[in-house]
Amino acid sequence: MSERLVPVVCPYCGVGCRLYIRSVDGYPVGIEYAKDVPNISNELGKLCPKGNAVVEYLLAKDRLKRPLKAKEQGKFVEISWSEAIKEVAERLKGYAKDDPNQLMFFGSARTFNEPNYLVQKLARMLGTNNVDHCARLCHAPTVTGLKAVFGAGAMTNTYKDIEEANVIFIIGHNYAETHPVGFRYVIKAKERGAKVIVADPRFTRTAWFADIFLQHYPGSDIALISGLIHVIIKERLYDERFVRERCVGFDEVVAAVEKFTPEFVEKVTGVPAELIIEAARTFANAGKGVITWAMGLTQHTHGTENVKLLATLSAICGYQGKEGAGCAPMRGQNNVQGACDMAALPNVFPGYQAVTDPEKRKFFEEFWGVELSGEVGLTTVEAAYAVDKGKVKAYYVMGENPVISEANANHVMHALQKLEFMVVQDIVPTPTMEFADIVLPAAAMLENEGSITNTERRVQWSFQAVKPPGEARPDWWIISEVGKAVGFTGGGAKGFSYTCPEDILKEINACTPQYRGITPERLKENLAGLHWPCPSEDHPGTRVLYRDKFLTPDGKAHLVAFSEYKGPVEMPDEKYPFLLTTHRYVGQYHTATMTMRSDSLKKRWPEPYAEIHPQDAARLGIKTGDWIKIETRRGFYPIKAKVTKAVKKGVIAVPWHWGANVLTNDALDPYAKIPETKACACNVAKITEE
Ligand code: SF4
Known part of the structure; x- marks a missing residue:
């Protein structure tokens, strides 16, 4: 033993x-x-x-243990690995020969960097940039917005800086429940005397720790943040030297926020004007401040604008390039930062090198030994609409569950039904698998090994602890076999002949500037990992970004604000009089495929409840525990009610783990292409027994 x-x-x-x-x-x-x-x-x-x-x-008893082939929708027979790989490779080759843009690949934030690198390499070597993953549904606006203002789209600091901050502004982020251990750093800071400002449409567990709580309406963030900037500028609380020496665009910001007076902002957001003034003063006067955000801020048609405003707020207060300060977007899944870094995205090669940049493309053409497309590929939501139009015909889905995770899920299911061919690679059966033609059983992360990048850019090595069940195989192995069977049999980076994930990380080191010094040997030796950027093997990694200059072409922060207010595209009306928002439970995770197979979590968080304000509930005759039907223009969702003052009157809040995305709106942020899952109009009715 x-x-x-x-x-x-x-x-x-x-x-x-x-x-x-x-x-x-x-x-x-x-x-x-x-x-x-x-x-x-x-x-x-x-x-x-x-x-x-x-x-x-x-x-879990229902772990996927052998490759499966569909006989008809949802009914499968077991096949061998060689049959499965051969069929997948033949079909991919067929579509690629005809038109590679008929293919769509999904990377995964729930697996290591190495398979994410491989899935985008496979897509690109087949001739398409149609590769994306669920970062599209969470922090795509963070990447777009921070890149525009600071030149790079990642957390500018680390958890240590949250602990050392004098003020922490948490917006659209139920930090205590979604990132519980990370929240300990907020508690540590508060115990030291730091102030905590929380802005959220719900009174969350995070709000319990707030010194100032700003309960704004879902989707009214532009007004709220612009209002804070307005007060800071009017009262000259900003860091004049930092603005003068390290930023451009300040005069335009001054003009743009002119109309966002506390009184105007109160009308739009529902937050009392005096609280807006108090929050602005508390934030700007602290000396060292951190802003954290998550999906409540990003999942909007104006998610990119929200992020740009937060970056601007941070920069005008001089809260960049030093310890105890910065912008800390909290990535949701454990490797969503890494999947982005590895370029499971339609517009960039690994390390955020644009596919449209001829020099970067030339580098990768020589590196991988194939001609590459310079056309930006499709995002997840765009792909579903391209299926409708017959442009995309095949999906390769690695470790994602779009039937539950994508907005307007009824449309997603409609699109999946129209696909000619779909591969699902996962550890357990999911609702998405019902639409698959071939199912490839994957080893879970703990049954496998590789590198993972957390929200603070910390890359760590996770070792194999457990044997995978049956014939389940590591994700990197599966993609490598498919790549070789497709015909990419060249040596080194020109093919897929890897013997272990370390081989793949070494290839990543060679083509990803931020990861150049993050070798498998260093990660295995140092369990605390390394923060990227780490440009060489003797570099210690980087805790705080932008100490001397930003990564924009001129090295300055490009401040921005917006003179026009934009809220959710769908607001309450006569037919749909409530504003619906979505959230998560601490004991559930993403589409619940893992947590609902965990007995202890399932027992404590067994089912969803829709939160409704007591006055709305009384008017509709609804009590806690009653079944209600929530309806939007896209679908309906039966759920039990929870009557609570945690939400404002007129707002309904539902956790989305179990399928509430049949309700949400897939209208897109035009820059980051994230759908607006955080706010749409809905109606609510009590379900009565006939
Ligand atoms: Fe840490 Fe895991 Fe809990 Fe996240 S889910 S806070 S990584 S223990």
């Missing part, structure tokens, strides 16, 4: 907590806290409920 204690990274959220799995003969028997690893995001090894339950879903 062989017992081992294996260092892994939690496979759930973007905090990326380190822990040990105790395994006997490859079977998980427990976990241990990683108290001995210095300087990691979960100091002292603390974990949240999901982290503590981390091995439970691995033991």
